[in-house]
Amino acid sequence: MASVWKRLSCDGDVLNLGITLVCGQAFRWKKLNNEEWCGVLSGKVWTFKQSSDGIYYKVNSRLSEVESTTQNESILNDYFQLNIDLHHLYDHWSSRDDNFKQVAATISGFRLLRQDPVENLFSFICSSNNNIERISSMVEALCVKYGGIITEVNGVVYHDFPSIATLAEPQVEQELRELKFGYRAKFIHETAKILMKKCNKDWLISLREVPYEEAHAALCELPGVGAKVADCVCLMSLDKTDAIPVDTHVWQISCRDYNIPDLKKSKSLTNKAYKAIGDHFRQLFGKYAGWANSVLFSGDLKKFQDSKVNYIQVSLI
């Protein structure tokens, strides 16, 4: 399908692609240059360009597919959750927390993506004891080995994320071990098998309709899914806007920048500390606490990445 640039009218402070796509919530968006990103969404290959008068996008689909601008814009509105008024939320969070106000000034236009729960769940099963670079390459490996081919764009072949049925096939654990997935190989395969046994084949996405606590508890039953991964899935693909994933970074930021009762006493991230942090931010920021918390964390990640770039630049001189 021939692809042309289309414009999605929205300002940079309504949607900042640079921060939103590479902050670690999704692992398949590739930065092509300073203002262009490319990746797979809803079975199509999308190229995005951030411009002063909006977001430009190009779509490449399977050969058989007929492109509909109305349908494509609907996919983007859903994925970027453009119906959610970010200005209003930033103002609210800033009024509640001076630290947020300070961090937010450096990262406007950050959004949570409304992701596919299957891709989101298996990606974050890969995230334990791992770094973003390696998580990204593992997710890529899953797609190349088990995902269907969508199309080729500029000499690169793009694949769908694999289906649950494919990941449940008997040889998968051994194959993933050979691909250096480590102990995550068993978690991925076992979780896929459990999901296949559910009567409701749309069980995962049906968790969008149940309360946060219920969805969180259900996810924690799956092998390789603990409190943190369950919260990532709740927040990023199940519409639980007040879910707060607490990882070592969030824990350290919380200890450093917030006065949360009893937190500084614990030497490690205990269950009690995990809950105390989540409850504190939910009380502080309200219904969209998970979004606010992600902005705070992205601010820290951005500083970290900037300092890494500086380090590399310095070492090259």
Added chain:
DNA sequence: CAGGTC
């Protein structure tokens, strides 16, 4: 030790 889990 890296955005945990069992």
Added chain:
DNA sequence: TCTGG
């Protein structure tokens, strides 16, 4: 604990 830096 798997694996990579």
